[in-house]
Amino acid sequence: MRILLSFLQDRIEQPHPVPGYRFWEFYIKNGIDEAGMQYLEVPGADWAEGLVYAESSAELQRWKDKTWQATINYIQNNLGKIDLFLCYLYPKQIEENAIRQIQKLGVPCVNFYCDNVREFRSIPPEFKIFDLMWVPEYEALPMYKMAGIKHINLPMPIWVEPKFRDALLAKELPGATFVGSKDILREQLLSEAVQKGLDVRIGGSGWVEKGKTATSTIQVRGSLSQTLLNQYRFVQQHGLKGWAIRHSNRLQTIPVADIPTNHLFESPAFDEYTNITQNSTVTLGINRVPTYKRLNSNPLTYSRLRDIEAPMLGACYLTEYTEGLPHLYDLDKEIWCYKNADELVYKANELIKNKEKRTGLRHNGQQKSLNEHNIPRSLVLIKKTIFG
Template sequence: MKILLSFLQDTGQQPHNIPAYRFWQHYIKNGIEEAGMQWLEVPDADWAEGLVHSQGSHELTSWSDEIWDKTLLYIKENRKKIGVFLCYLYPQQINEAVIAEIKRLGIPCINFYCDNVRHFTKVPREFKVFDWLWVPEYEALDMYRRAGINHIHLPMPMWVERTHREGVIHEHPNLVTFIGSKDVLRQNLLGEAISKGLDITVRGAGWLPEAKTQTVIQNSLSQKIANQFSFIQQHGLKGYAIRNLQQFNQPAAYAVDDTHIEAKPDHQEYIQFTQSSAVTLGINRVPTFKRFDTNPLTYSRLRDIEAPMLGACYLTEYCEGLDLLYEPEKEICTYRTADELVQQANRLLKDKARRDALRAAGQKRALAEHSIPASLQKLKAAIFK
């Protein structure tokens, strides 16, 4: 299968000032190659730039016009080389007319999106133009069923280098590690577990003080009203109310003391810590405008695929659909509360044989069933059945 790819590629030396995104093209391109398939991309197309500009802005419109004109021209000139168009596009990046034209050329169009339940109360209108939606969250499936849209439930697209799939892991027998950026939900959960006696090492963006540059953005009254209207369209009146009420909430109930925090790891250190920690933690709760922080939304994240693929002894927060990915207690372990996190981690710290068994079984399952090559074969079968 020959795949034209739009997966947040960019063209600059430095990434755009938006949340981390460059890893996606690294994973998907390598996964496609491992599957024995081929990828193509529109030359000099900066897909990530579409996330830089505010919705409805002149800059976003100019970017959209330019990149979609370039994409359609490239497709027409290379039609025989392209089997499918696989994208990772946010609603504001999508040009429905061009996607419809690509479909008329006989090229199936598939869009991946990984934060459905966090960002949307219903499937965005723009997504309906695609032939298929790649949906990784179990919790989002009902939303797509109700919308009557073709969708396929596949794991997050994760790829790890072959050198990290085998070999002896030099374990630090007492090390419990969480790697991830800071937010109030993670701080409360980890802080509570630490207060109950579990020694957790925390690494990631935002946990240590960083130098800040102050940027003042002046918005006109009309722009503020437009932003609020756009927010309500995406999150609903309930989300608007929750956002405003949460601003008056008390600060985090628990803190993570500096003695438990280490510097944000680079890529190689991230892999090393994930593999060598006696217990590697996952947290699946996310801040959202759908719920208050006291009743957080949870769904399976990329780490639930990545950590087992790397051979971690993995303890993650339970969420719906996780038992479809793994057999709990044999391939991974789960917790629902801070108390359960502490209990499960302590059990694992005392039992190296069990840790080793979890590492081997979890990695075997993830690489065999949840890899990008496995997902692409299922996607191909669904499209060309």
């Protein structure tokens, strides 16, 4: 299968000023190669650039006009050489008329999106234009069914190098490790776990303070009209319930004990991250996310990228329970789960003490993810769904 690929590739030396995205290109291209398939790219197209601009802005429209016209031209000049258009597009990047033109040229269009549960109250109408949506979150399936959008539930597209595919080669680092950006829910959970005796190292964006900036006591307030406009836009996006939850979370903020600095380290580079994930005695996942859908005291959880990536790397993996995980793994033999800080501390300490259990989780979890949650298998299932 020959795939025209739009998976957040960029064309600049430094990444765009948006959350990390470049690993997607690395994963999907290698996965396509391993499947024995071929990917093609629109020359000069910077797909990640579309994430930079504000919704409905003139800059975003200029990017859409340029990029989508280049895509249509490329397909017209390569008719018969492209079987599928595979994308990772946010709603604001989508140009429905362009997608229709691509479909009329005989090229089906499949879109991957992985933050459905966190971002949407209902599935955006822009997604209806695609022949198929690739949905990795089990928890998002009811929204897609309600929207009547054709979709397929397949794992996050993760690819690991062959040299990392033998869990028995792991050289264990002491204790438990969590790598991920800092947010209020992760901080609360890990702070509580540390206080209850968990030996854990925590790294990622925001955990290590790189210098303090003096803050002014003068508060600059915007105009009343601007404040009202911001409130209106927020309610449009998140609803009145979201507005109420935001204010409730502000009023009910739980004090968080400082995590001692000896537990913290700076964000690792990609190679170091892979080494830490594979070799930590216990690798932790946290699946709760701050949203305007739930109070922080009852957080939203859903299965994340790390739930495929860590087992595929051969980690001894302990992650936060979600509804989707029993559909991916045996939660006794392949990965372990916890539901609160007490379970996190108890199970992590049990694994730290028991090498036999760790070895079993490493081997079984890796075999399951490599054999059943890999990109080549997902591409074959997409091909069957689209072409029969």
